Amino acid sequence: MKLLLFAVAITSALAQNRYTPPKTPWGDPDLQGTWPGNMGVPMQRRPDLGTRTELNDQEFAQQQEQARRNAAADAESTAASDTRVGIGPPSYWTERGKPTRQSSLIVDPPNGRLPGLTAREEQLRKQARDGRGFPGEWRGEANAPDDLNIYYRCITRGLLGSMIPVVYNNGNQIIQAPGYVAIRNEMIHETRVIPLDGRPHVGNAIRSYMGDSRGHWEGNTLVIETTNLTDKDAIGSNGAGYPGDPGHHSAELKVIERLTRVDAETMNYEATVVDPATWVKPWTMLIVLKKDPHYQLLEYACHEGNYALGDILSGARADEAAAKK
Amino acid sequence: MIYGSATFAAAGFILLSVASAQQGQAPQGKGRGAQAGGRGAAAVSSARFVDGHPNLNGVWEALNTANWNLQDHPAYAGPMWETGAIGAVPAGQGVVEGNEIPYLPAALEKKKKNFENRRTDDPEAKCYMGGIPRSNYLPYPFQIVQSPVGILFVYEYASSNRLVNMGKPVEAGSDTWLGTNNGHWEGDTLVIDVTGLNGLAWFDRAGNFASDNVHVVERWSRADKDHLNYEATIEDPKTFSRPWKIDMPVYRRVEKNAQLLEFKCVEFAEELLYGKYKKK
Numbered sequence: 001m002k003l004l005l006f007a008v009a010i011t012s013a014l015a016q017n018r019y020t021p022p023k024t025p026w027g028d029p030d031l032q033g034t035w036p037g038n039m040g041v042p043m044q045r046r047p048d049l050g051t052r053t054e055l056n057d058q059e060f061a062q063q064q065e066q067a068r069r070n071a072a073a074d075a076e077s078t079a080a081s082d083t084r085v086g087i088g089p090p091s092y093w094t095e096r097g098k099p100t101r102q103s104s105l106i107v108d109p110p111n112g113r114l115p116g117l118t119a120r121e122e123q124l125r126k127q128a129r130d131g132r133g134f135p136g137e138w139r140g141e142a143n144a145p146d147d148l149n150i151y152y153r154c155i156t157r158g159l160l161g162s163m164i165p166v167v168y169n170n171g172n173q174i175i176q177a178p179g180y181v182a183i184r185n186e187m188i189h190e191t192r193v194i195p196l197d198g199r200p201h202v203g204n205a206i207r208s209y210m211g212d213s214r215g216h217w218e219g220n221t222l223v224i225e226t227t228n229l230t231d232k233d234a235i236g237s238n239g240a241g242y243p244g245d246p247g248h249h250s251a252e253l254k255v256i257e258r259l260t261r262v263d264a265e266t267m268n269y270e271a272t273v274v275d276p277a278t279w280v281k282p283w284t285m286l287i288v289l290k291k292d293p294h295y296q297l298l299e300y301a302c303h304e305g306n307y308a309l310g311d312i313l314s315g316a317r318a319d320e321a322a323a324k325k
Numbered sequence: 326m327i328y329g330s331a332t333f334a335a336a337g338f339i340l341l342s343v344a345s346a347q348q349g350q351a352p353q354g355k356g357r358g359a360q361a362g363g364r365g366a367a368a369v370s371s372a373r374f375v376d377g378h379p380n381l382n383g384v385w386e387a388l389n390t391a392n393w394n395l396q397d398h399p400a401y402a403g404p405m406w407e408t409g410a411i412g413a414v415p416a417g418q419g420v421v422e423g424n425e426i427p428y429l430p431a432a433l434e435k436k437k438k439n440f441e442n443r444r445t446d447d448p449e450a451k452c453y454m455g456g457i458p459r460s461n462y463l464p465y466p467f468q469i470v471q472s473p474v475g476i477l478f479v480y481e482y483a484s485s486n487r488l489v490n491m492g493k494p495v496e497a498g499s500d501t502w503l504g505t506n507n508g509h510w511e512g513d514t515l516v517i518d519v520t521g522l523n524g525l526a527w528f529d530r531a532g533n534f535a536s537d538n539v540h541v542v543e544r545w546s547r548a549d550k551d552h553l554n555y556e557a558t559i560e561d562p563k564t565f566s567r568p569w570k571i572d573m574p575v576y577r578r579v580e581k582n583a584q585l586l587e588f589k590c591v592e593f594a595e596e597l598l599y600g601k602y603k604k605k
Contacts, residue, residue: 208587
């Protein structure tokens, strides 16, 4: 048994550890830098691609063609005459990302699809769909601030949402000090300062959206285990669980992240989601991060400039008043 | 050449794997990682960082009444009678050099108005970022993550954070709550030049404030292994007749398990900010 585990360790080492990253002056692997997320890889794989983790030439060419069309649309200085008026930002605000061959963020199960839900979770989701939704979801009502989702309310995208690329401000930055790794996420503005000294997690009653993270090195890979999370957010690009996202999770969620530099410019970010109350087995996603020394994280003062929430609520009240007349 | 280094790295990992296999599948966190952490823990309390500059790494917190009122003040009632003595303000000795904040006349009027409306107008009540200098003496811990690539200040309050650029100074872009931070060492003192502040943050719950013209120069130094000296010079010709200065010690959180926790306060401020728009 031990021998088998040993063989597995070597195989995965050969696959991952071809590159030896530089070291910090105190001897830890140096992961520091700015690693913005890249848009465009779907969370779940198209079922017809089966276990294929990469797009073929033809599928990739289609992706590139779509990217060209998006770029052309973004470059338009005036809207077409038939454009519907909306309140969203103009399309050129959106970070489109660079097309890649990766067929899905989820890499395990091997079909790139989420594993099944537990019976308990099926029941919870049905109740939520038929009722007011989960805390943090938006079911279309605007009677009070907590009818809106946690993203609209500028609370957080939580862990894992803070690592998943979404429309814009996808900056991630790593700063290290002896005994610590700090991971900054530009949107909505998070910094996890992760101790590496093997200390135990905080007490069970201390729960938070970003959780309680502990890190250690396995070779040149930073392994982070996070617990003490809440069930008030969802796993998805905005922490609120839009359709197609993994969505709601329980407070027993444990996230194991593995950060490995695979060449001078590339870091594999893998996150394994362990939540037996929600999914029948753990699943893993892979986000490939490219170092970008020119990317500058900006201060994302979301709540401070959140005019939308007040406008949505006061607009709903104005609609009600108008309907009464 | 690529293959050469790959073989070398793989060989290194096999040695490591043998070591960890010999420890009988030791739980994660032991072995090499714990070693690195151990070295780190020792380095955290040493006086010098690896680059020879003072070591400012740690979890820190101010312990004074500056967040209630920067100046000398007797005890007084809080803005809400409902909270009784819990909401009252303790007496405090000020942190302003000479105790005078040299407001221009119009600015002094605004400060008084701020004080009167502090229950609803103080950005802290709204869970807005603390700005500089206030973030450093809000009643929450903050952590300094000092690296050769920059010095990161992580505040528990509202998850706010700022990275101090220690390289070639950069010019402020658009105004922000925590500003554009350029740092350099003057002997054993970290000097941070803060520009590009938006002037929306107050300095305390008493309504002291500045405009978006404000320029803050902070000076951080180690007093001893568990104390930092913090000074900030505040300059804003639109608001003050001359620059003025605050200074205070900042204390290391010496608990063995000291760490930042999460204080995301948006939910606590929503009733104050949006309650008037709720469906009745």
